[in-house]
Amino acid sequence: MAKEVMDRRASDNKYLHRDFHGGMNYGINYIGETYGDDGVREYLSDFARTYHAPLIEAVKTDGFDAIENYLKKIYEAEEASDELALKRTTNTLTVHIRSCPAINYLRQKGIKPSRWFVETTRTIWATVAEASVLGFELLAYDDKSGEAEYRFTLR
């Protein structure tokens, strides 16, 4: 067979590699098994403070708008905008995830979600909220569908 060549520029494709959900699941599980619950929370809170530093500053300036804009952007990138519902009052922002794209992907691939996967939401948002002087609370969850609800409150 003749030589085959594939030549691609970044602009030829959309950046959406769902296999990374499997990589995240494996990494979280490894941290949990090696360093325990506290290790998972430490890793994710370190990550949140570092990576989400611009978001934290934006929340301090723009409040709930910054969180809404971030979530809309992320779920749009995941081609899952329909899974996200946001409800605002003067003092609260409630987020309802009808179905989690990451969990959907893992289940589709036959990968068992790590028991620490929950912390990719709980610890990260608690850290962002704490750093930007908001309250954060998990309200509901469902392991099978990935449906979830959480709330930010003004302090």
Next chain:
Amino acid sequence: MRAMISCTEFIPAYSELFKFIDRKSGRQAVYDYWRSNFDPDRAPVNQHLNKSGIRGCWDYWSHTLNEEAADFTMTLDEEAGYFRIDMHHCPSKGRLLETKHIEPFDEYCFHCDLYRLSVEKHGLVYEYDFSRTDKAQCSLLIYDPLKYQPQKEEVL
């Protein structure tokens, strides 16, 4: 509670994970993590190699590099016995370099060397050039030593 770090934000989370393990347990623990993560028993590239030989490299990286929106040239010559990737701009390292408020793990790119665990299991040679990763560029050559003898400078 099931929710997520978006797959579009995995790369900084991955880099920070390496840094966390390094802080907690030292560099060898990072290498051990890579070895675990790239174990052929769980590596998709190994399944492709099992199924299609060196063409499995083409099949595997065609999927991943297109989904990652990489800027690359990939070449397969089964008759000559080689496969190569010339990464003109790696989307992962590129993102880390562009995200100015985080410092990438200093050996971030080296985890890609662990694909060799699967490749060498199939009697193929795995050569990687990491000399231009500061520009988000690299080259990879995989070949069958019974068919192909690369020039010394070919990978560079």
